[in-house]
Amino acid sequence: MPTGKIIKALSGFYYVLDGKETIQCRGRGVFRKRNITPLVGDYVEYEAENDKEGYILSIDERKNDLIRPPVANIDQAVLVFSAAEPAFSTTLLDRFLVLIESKNIEPVICLTKMDLLNGSEELAQYVSDYRNIGYTVIETSSETFNGLEALAQHLNEKTSVFAGQSGVGKSSLLNAIRPDLALKTNEISNSLGRGKHTTRHVELIPAAGGLVADTPGFSSLDFDGIEIEELSSCFPEMAARSSSCKFRGCIHLNEPKCAVKKAVEEGEIPSYRYEHYLQFIEEIKERKPRY
Incomplete structure (x- = not known):
């Protein structure tokens, strides 16, 4: 039976990448009976009735998975936080880090919108602190393109999930790395101080020699399952x-x-x-x- 990797899930269909070919598949009823949902990132075995439609037969064991957003077999999580608009929050960053660490996923901290700051001693101290702990911190700007080459090097040959607060510039980063994507972005709402969700489904996008999951974001930041x-x-x-x-x-x-x-x-x-x-x-x- 042919095998591949789910790179997109949308409206009950799973798009399986097998080499350079993408097959649109549905899940077999056995998954529902066993309460198993195929996830983007899953390695699967499938059968195809023709070159466009098929069925997923089995799912390989996962090395990790996230439920919200639903994605599996992640090598690293790029935690995207803006230097400004919205303001940088160590509390929110540490919350994300705990959730990612609990899943044994390698975190990479990516600071965006560095062009909006004319040097901040407070932010520089935070960057130093997290680097001293051992975290990779990359400072970027989608406007000046600073730091994008360093980020691209971290994406190479890895499956990464981009995660972070709405409005921090996740889609803008991906657009800067791959301009042909033209992902939708929204400006920050002045009244709310946060952005609107612009990504509606999970999809693995080829970028910088790897695969990147552009997700709707974490719908829950609770510590369920962590004692x-x-x-x-x-x-x-x-x-x-x-x-x-x-x-x-x-x-x-x-x-x-x-x-x-x-x-x-x-x-x-x-x-x-x-x-x-x-x-x-x-x-x-x-x-x-x-x-």
């Missing part, structure tokens, strides 16, 4: 120090001789990162139990 005991592992600088805590299973709250709290006190871990960690713990505590 308190697991949260610090989603903060690399905390995970690296956990083994030095006195107590095994330390969650870095009130325990004595906690290596993480010591690092915060000594300025080795940015205080805002630890504050966000505490905030996220409270959210997890308040999460309604499921029965």
